[in-house]
Amino acid sequence: MNWLFGLFEPGHALGLLALSPPGWGGALLTGLSHTLEIAIGSYILGTVIGVGGAFGKLYGGPIVKDLLAIYTTAIRAIPELIEILLLYYLVPDIVNRFLLSLGRPRIDLPPILVGTLVLGFVLGAYMTEVLRGAILAVPHGQVEAARAYGMTPLQVAHRVTLPQMLAYALPGMANLWLNLTKDTALLAVIGFNELTETSLQAGGTTKAFMLFFTAAGILYLIISALSGRLFALAERRARRGQPSIRGGGI
Amino acid sequence: MRALIKPMMQPHRLFLLAMGIAIVAWAILTLDWSWLPTYLDNGLLLKGLWTTTYMLVLSWAMGLFLAIWLGLAQAAGPWYVALPAKGFCSVIRGTPLLLQLWFLYYGLGSLFPQFPWIRESWAWAYLREAWPYGLFALTMSFAGYEGEVMRGALLGVPKGQLEAARAYGMPRLTILRRIWLPQAIRRVLPTLGGETVLQLKSTPLIATITVLDLYQVSLQIRQDTFIIYEPLLLLAVLYMFYTGLIVLAFRFIERQVPAKLG
Numbered sequence: 001m002n003w004l005f006g007l008f009e010p011g012h013a014l015g016l017l018a019l020s021p022p023g024w025g026g027a028l029l030t031g032l033s034h035t036l037e038i039a040i041g042s043y044i045l046g047t048v049i050g051v052g053g054a055f056g057k058l059y060g061g062p063i064v065k066d067l068l069a070i071y072t073t074a075i076r077a078i079p080e081l082i083e084i085l086l087l088y089y090l091v092p093d094i095v096n097r098f099l100l101s102l103g104r105p106r107i108d109l110p111p112i113l114v115g116t117l118v119l120g121f122v123l124g125a126y127m128t129e130v131l132r133g134a135i136l137a138v139p140h141g142q143v144e145a146a147r148a149y150g151m152t153p154l155q156v157a158h159r160v161t162l163p164q165m166l167a168y169a170l171p172g173m174a175n176l177w178l179n180l181t182k183d184t185a186l187l188a189v190i191g192f193n194e195l196t197e198t199s200l201q202a203g204g205t206t207k208a209f210m211l212f213f214t215a216a217g218i219l220y221l222i223i224s225a226l227s228g229r230l231f232a233l234a235e236r237r238a239r240r241g242q243p244s245i246r247g248g249g250i
Numbered sequence: 251m252r253a254l255i256k257p258m259m260q261p262h263r264l265f266l267l268a269m270g271i272a273i274v275a276w277a278i279l280t281l282d283w284s285w286l287p288t289y290l291d292n293g294l295l296l297k298g299l300w301t302t303t304y305m306l307v308l309s310w311a312m313g314l315f316l317a318i319w320l321g322l323a324q325a326a327g328p329w330y331v332a333l334p335a336k337g338f339c340s341v342i343r344g345t346p347l348l349l350q351l352w353f354l355y356y357g358l359g360s361l362f363p364q365f366p367w368i369r370e371s372w373a374w375a376y377l378r379e380a381w382p383y384g385l386f387a388l389t390m391s392f393a394g395y396e397g398e399v400m401r402g403a404l405l406g407v408p409k410g411q412l413e414a415a416r417a418y419g420m421p422r423l424t425i426l427r428r429i430w431l432p433q434a435i436r437r438v439l440p441t442l443g444g445e446t447v448l449q450l451k452s453t454p455l456i457a458t459i460t461v462l463d464l465y466q467v468s469l470q471i472r473q474d475t476f477i478i479y480e481p482l483l484l485l486a487v488l489y490m491f492y493t494g495l496i497v498l499a500f501r502f503i504e505r506q507v508p509a510k511l512g
Contacts, residue, residue, distance in 0.1 A: 062262045077493040078486045079451035082465065086482045178344075185346035189458060196349050200356070209360055213353035217345045224344040 024202035024212065031198030032219050035184045038115050038194065043180055045120025047173075050127025055157070057132050068128065075125035081186050087118040088190050115187045119180065126176055134169035135161055167238040174231035178224050195219060277483065285475045286484075289467070298467030299488070301381075305453050305463060309385055310446060313392025318431070320393060321400025335397065342394025347452050351387040355459040359383060384456030392449050399441050403434040436507055443500030447493050464488060 053072070056064045075083065091114050096106045138161055146160045188197035199216040203209035258267060289295050323335035342350070362368050362377050376382045407430055415425045454465035468481040 062260070063266070066263065066266055074490065077447070077490045079454050079465075079489055081451075081454045082482060082485055082489065086479070086486065089478050182346040185348040186455075188348060196346060196352070199349075200352055203356060207360070210353070210357035213349055213357050217341070217349055217353070220346065220349065221341065221344045 024198075024206070027198050027202060028195065028212070028215060028219070031193060031195040031216075034112065034192070035181065035194040036223070038112060038119060038184050038187065038192075039177075039181045041116040042119035042123055043177060045116065046123025046127045046176070046180070049120065049124025050131045051162075053124060053128030054131035054135055057128060058135060059153075072125040072128050075122055076129075080122055080183055081189060083122055084115075084118050084186050085190065087121065088114055091117055111187075111190070111192050115184075115190075115192055119183060119187075122183075123176060123180055126179075127173070130172035130176060131165070131169055134165040134172070137168040138164045163238075167235065170231060170235040170238055174228065174235075177227055177231070181220065181223050181227070281480050281483075282477055283480060285471060285477060285480070289471055294467050294470070295464075298462060298464040301461065301463040302450075302453050302465075302492075305381075305385060305388060305456060305461075306446075306450055309388035309392055309453075310449060312389045313449075314396055316389070316393035317396030317400050320397030321404050321434075322426075324397070324401040325404040339394045339397045342391055343398065347387065347391050348455055348458065350391065351384065351455055351459060354387050355380065355383040380460045381456070384459055384461045388449070388452065388456065391452065392445075395445060395448075396438075396442075399438055399445065400434065403437040404430065406437055407433045439500070439504050439507060443497060443504075446496050446500065450489070450492060450496060 053068050057068045057072075060068070092109045095109060099106060142160050142164065143156060146156045151159065184194055185196040187194055188200065191197065193201070195216050199212040200209075202212040206212075258264065320335045320339060323331045324339075327335070359377070362374075368374060368377065411429055411433065412425060415429045420428065453463060457463055457466035457469065460466070464485060468485045471481040472478060
């Protein structure tokens, strides 16, 4: 094992990846944690938007339905990079205008918060479509039976629709999660120091671009492999009691 | 035209339509569009549009060609072909395109000048530029994603069709050309439309390696004029228009191909 750690000492082949400052390993791991924080935060936000959007699209009034259709279509038709840039300026602008109109001073929103909000808003559009499809896949008889028992709409959603649609939604949700972890890299364009941006900085300083981009790529692959496993487990749990279908995963 | 107008003739839709028109009118009248004629006249916008278009078309065509082989390798190849193909698809699909792009441009691009024989060869004129790296990265990315799709489509063609072809005594390449590939591509068509839109949406990434595409043009306008929102809004509208065009084109192609599958 010692020879393995020896590789990461300064002056050895992978010395640039050492955890302490002459090496950039620590910085890369910080970048990885930023990537994960943003991804998890915006995934939660996107799922909340998605649940609301899916129910709104299926059971909402005509205006709600049309507005949601515009939201999902527009978000999915414009490149994420442009949406991120547009919202990255727009969100702090709106917040500050709101604060100024209340007579309060301007604030600087931390980039990690803006990044999470923006990615979550974008993810919400995709999540709406995935969850809408999954809700439609729940057999209608189940919902009718629940209504016949006198359950309120919230109870039907909580007891019948949501648990059952999870099995249908999870493959799509897993894909969205994988796309999201990769979309966090787009925040590099606005200078946020997540994994890809950090490895560019490391490469720029040391001229060892190949090494750092490969290291970052391996970290991304580890994320996707691990989360693929987790989603496969979750799907198996959500499908318990249902006839088996071959599950995904990377 | 009638099919377009009829669903709009509902009170709430008319209201939304009026709101939409009001917003567009507000955007045209109150936002600052004074820069637009300048950049239309000097051809920068058209040039950006052209770059985005040829990047999309070339990477689409070359990527799809590679994807067919990647799919075949995984669906029918021996393990020593299938495994590398699967690995390639996994790596492409598991890492961000931005990372791949920067890996090629900054990483590979900084290696080439170290070799004198590369600098003296004809390829150096291209390797010095940024766009070949962008095109290469986009092609590889499309090939990786579509390779996986093609694998599924090739495996989805019913076994009986291939067995019947073999019983007719067709050689393997003829089976591929006459039976297997046409049916697989027919299966892929609905997915392919969506994937093409995704590919269009990845093209602005090449602006990060200084290729002058539509997105880079809008960044340049912003730098020249210090206007933040208007160029981005124009960009969003142009990409939406482009997406609509792709969706319509694929709907047309799908209608040309008989949907019934054996």
